[in-house]
Amino acid sequence: MNNTLSQAVLSATKYLATPPLVQSYGRLVRVNGMTLTAVGGQFLMAKKYQVEGIDGAWNDAQVIGFDDSKAFLMLLNKADGLYAGARVRAVAESQMVKVDSSLLGRVIDAQMQPIDDLGALVKAPLGSDCILKKQASLNPLQRKGVSEPLDVGVRTINGLFTVGKGQRLGLFAGSGVGKSKLLAMMTRFTSADVVIVALVGERGWEVKEFIEQSLGPEGLKKAIVIASPADDSPLLRAKAAELSHQLAAFYRDQNLNVLLLMDSLTRYAQAQREIGLAVGELPVAKGYPPSVFSKLTQLVESSGNSERSHGSMTAIYTVLAEGDDQQDPIADNARAILDGHIVLDRSLAEKGHYPAINIGASISRVMPNIVSAEQLAFCYKLKKLYSRYLQVHELIPLGAYQAGKDTELDLAVQLYPEIESFLCQALSEKADFEVTQQKLSQLIGKHRA
Numbered sequence: 001m002n003n004t005l006s007q008a009v010l011s012a013t014k015y016l017a018t019p020p021l022v023q024s025y026g027r028l029v030r031v032n033g034m035t036l037t038a039v040g041g042q043f044l045m046a047k048k049y050q051v052e053g054i055d056g057a058w059n060d061a062q063v064i065g066f067d068d069s070k071a072f073l074m075l076l077n078k079a080d081g082l083y084a085g086a087r088v089r090a091v092a093e094s095q096m097v098k099v100d101s102s103l104l105g106r107v108i109d110a111q112m113q114p115i116d117d118l119g120a121l122v123k124a125p126l127g128s129d130c131i132l133k134k135q136a137s138l139n140p141l142q143r144k145g146v147s148e149p150l151d152v153g154v155r156t157i158n159g160l161f162t163v164g165k166g167q168r169l170g171l172f173a174g175s176g177v178g179k180s181k182l183l184a185m186m187t188r189f190t191s192a193d194v195v196i197v198a199l200v201g202e203r204g205w206e207v208k209e210f211i212e213q214s215l216g217p218e219g220l221k222k223a224i225v226i227a228s229p230a231d232d233s234p235l236l237r238a239k240a241a242e243l244s245h246q247l248a249a250f251y252r253d254q255n256l257n258v259l260l261l262m263d264s265l266t267r268y269a270q271a272q273r274e275i276g277l278a279v280g281e282l283p284v285a286k287g288y289p290p291s292v293f294s295k296l297t298q299l300v301e302s303s304g305n306s307e308r309s310h311g312s313m314t315a316i317y318t319v320l321a322e323g324d325d326q327q328d329p330i331a332d333n334a335r336a337i338l339d340g341h342i343v344l345d346r347s348l349a350e351k352g353h354y355p356a357i358n359i360g361a362s363i364s365r366v367m368p369n370i371v372s373a374e375q376l377a378f379c380y381k382l383k384k385l386y387s388r389y390l391q392v393h394e395l396i397p398l399g400a401y402q403a404g405k406d407t408e409l410d411l412a413v414q415l416y417p418e419i420e421s422f423l424c425q426a427l428s429e430k431a432d433f434e435v436t437q438q439k440l441s442q443l444i445g446k447h448r449a
């Protein structure tokens with residue numbers, strides 16, 4: 001009896017979360033855009049505070065750094081009526097949202113507030129385990145390898161760039177080349193149990209279009225969308241990305257197969273750049289301060305498989321990369337920390353070839369370990385034939401290509417229409433993994449030698 005009582009007291013105490021650190025107030029001494037400087041009081045890194053406005057309303061802010069006795073805070077929302085000497089107080093975290101299947105189908109913001117019209121989210125009962133906790137980063141020895149394919153429902157990817165459960169892939173493209181449509185197709189067609197979609201730094205109308213048109217009610221059913229559009233404070237944009245990873249890891253640890261789609265990693269880096277510059281870090285690469293690169297690595301490293309769970313957490317990040325710009329430090333860094341990349345090509349999109357995947361420039365580093373030797377051989381053969389065709393495709397309309405001199409080239413020209421129809425896929429068409437393998441085998445199997 002006593003034991004039960006003490007357990008109940010313990011869990012109730014835990015549930016009370018962090019009480020305000022001290023009951024004293026700090027004072028606002030400087031406002032510089034979204035960045036505030038406060039003195040006095042006790043400030044704790046990454047904690048939430050509130051700053052009083054002249055109208056008596058309290059505005060949310062978060063500590064982002066210190067300098068001696070000065071604390072730097074960033075506002076979470078635009079604030080009016082701030083004044084020199086305004087009071088700054090610590091606030092306790094609000095009651096936690098319950099994380100379970102009731103969150104599926106919901107659209108939330110970076111602070112886990114619903115932004116759809118489906119009502120309030122369910123709060124976690126006292127002492128519940130159904131709450132998000134700060135994830136300890138995965139110990140390298142507790143990481144589980146990638147050994148099984150994940151069906152993403154897109155033929156070119158399933159067939160030629162097979163994604164493994166637990167893999168982290170980049171989707172590199174400029175704007176308007178079809179990233180969002182491709183992510184929506186994967187959300188609707190994947191065999192994953194849960195899809196977490198993070199829309200970070202998109203314009204507001206893009207968020208609405210993605211949810212209402214590209215995903216639709218069907219696509220949303222097993223998904224949770226976390227949206228933080230471009231006009232949100234950089235803190236919220238960064239939080240949205242981190243929240244999506246926490247949620248995905250939570251479901252993974254419930255032994256589910258999770259697919260995390262984040263659009264975009266570049267906008268997350270830009271949000272971190274704004275935060276870093278606001279605390280006085282020096283820019284080192286194209287305006288990015290050094291902390292951005294470690295934040296990127298931390299974020300990406302928090303996805304993947306864990307030995308503690310039978311589930312998996314696969315992540316696909318879009319990265320803005322215009323044309324052949326190899327100088328972009330974020331794209332460069334992303335290439336180094338991800339286990340593969342899919343490159344979308346504007347010239348293909350301009351021809352109406354969707355998804356506009358450049359099969360010569362894309363690679364899935366885990367594919368050789370997770371598909372059959374046969375599929376791998378078919379994949380290499382198809383890529384080879386496609387690239388051979390590209391060598392002569394401009395000669396064909398001029399009549400300058402003559403068949404009969406090179407059997408492989410002739411085969412490439414002969415098979416091209418079928419290869420192209422394999423690579424193209426309508427937005428509404430689902431291409432599951434087995435059917436893709438059969439198609440690949442029908443297309444290439446007889447010409448394999």
Ligand SMILES: Nc1ncnc2c1ncn2[C@@H]1O[C@H](COP(=O)(O)OP(=O)(O)O)[C@@H](O)[C@H]1O
Nearest residue numbers: 174175176177178179180181182354355426427
């Ligand atoms: N699979 C597709 N089928 C047909 N049209 C597409 C497809 N993917 C993209 N598009 C066209 O390209 C436009 C931009 O696509 P979108 O996914 O919004 O690009 P991004 O997210 O890269 O900016 C779409 O509005 C649509 O007209």
Ligand SMILES: [Mg+2]
Nearest residue numbers: 179180181206
């Ligand atoms: Mg988009």
